[in-house]
Amino acid sequence: MNLSQDTKNILGLQLPTDPRWVNLAEISLEAILTDHAYCEQKAATSCISIIQKYSDKEKLVTALAPIVTEEWGHFRLVLQELHKRGLKLGKQRKDEYVNSLINFQTKGGHPNDRFLDQLLMMAMIEARSCERFKRLSDGLNDAYLAKFYRRFMESEAGHYTLFIELAENYLPKEKVRARWQEWLTHETQIMKDLELRGDRIH
Numbered sequence: 001m002n003l004s005q006d007t008k009n010i011l012g013l014q015l016p017t018d019p020r021w022v023n024l025a026e027i028s029l030e031a032i033l034t035d036h037a038y039c040e041q042k043a044a045t046s047c048i049s050i051i052q053k054y055s056d057k058e059k060l061v062t063a064l065a066p067i068v069t070e071e072w073g074h075f076r077l078v079l080q081e082l083h084k085r086g087l088k089l090g091k092q093r094k095d096e097y098v099n100s101l102i103n104f105q106t107k108g109g110h111p112n113d114r115f116l117d118q119l120l121m122m123a124m125i126e127a128r129s130c131e132r133f134k135r136l137s138d139g140l141n142d143a144y145l146a147k148f149y150r151r152f153m154e155s156e157a158g159h160y161t162l163f164i165e166l167a168e169n170y171l172p173k174e175k176v177r178a179r180w181q182e183w184l185t186h187e188t189q190i191m192k193d194l195e196l197r198g199d200r201i202h
Contacts, residue, residue: 012180013131014188021132022139024198029145030082031199034090037078039129039201042098043122043159044071050118060166067159074152081148097202098125100190104183116167116176120183123163125202128187130156132201 025032047064054060082089101124105117133153140146167176 012184013127014184015191017132017135017191018196019135019139021196021198022135024196025136026140026142026198028199029085030087031090032201033078033082033085033087035093035199035201037075037082037089038092039095040071040075040078042095043125044068044075046122047071050122054115057170059169063162063166067162070155074155081145093200095200095202096194097128097190097200100193101125101187104186112171116171116179119163119167120176120180123160123167123180124183124187126156126160126163128202130160 044067047068051061051064051068079089101121105121106113130153133149133156137146137150137153140149164176164180
């Protein structure tokens with residue numbers, strides 16, 4: 001199946017990554033692996049933050065607790081890959097993509113709206129990460145690294161659906177789906193506005 005069709009049908013993303021991104025990423029492996037490592041670290045800490053904030057939601061806590069362990073395990077795997085290749089973990093960089101998503105989150109209003117947006121933002125990050133990892137798994141010339149990213153792609157797809165399912169567990173499905181469409185439209189504009197860079201996962 002065509003990747004752009006895959007992206008739209010499975011993840012809902014409206015704009016696939018420019019194929020040139022993989023070539024740029026391959027040129028700067030140390031930078032892309034460094035950024036990937038920090039993405040996994042932030043995913044783990046974000047899940048911890050959500051658990052702390054919504055500790056009264058038992059299903060959410062139970063579902064996200066193992067994700068924390070998994071994401072931190074991913075951080076360690078990427079760190080190990082850097083070391084194996086004689087590369088170094090560089091400095092964490094500003095994530096313009098995630099910051100643009102944060103700016104779209106509901107501020108004020110009903111607590112349920114803020115809760116929904118937190119889950120949908122996490123779903124969006126996982127969906128785009130999944131799409132990017134698929135690009136890497138399909139396009140990298142390094143066969144080992146391509147397989148390495150295939151594993152991450154499959155994991156992120158599961159996380160994306162989990163956050164959507166959690167939102168639908170606590171809130172009306174129609175509300176979740178309507179807001180998700182707004183997130184998809186906003187994310188498309190972010191992708192159009194961002195500079196194409198090979199040293200960033202997003």
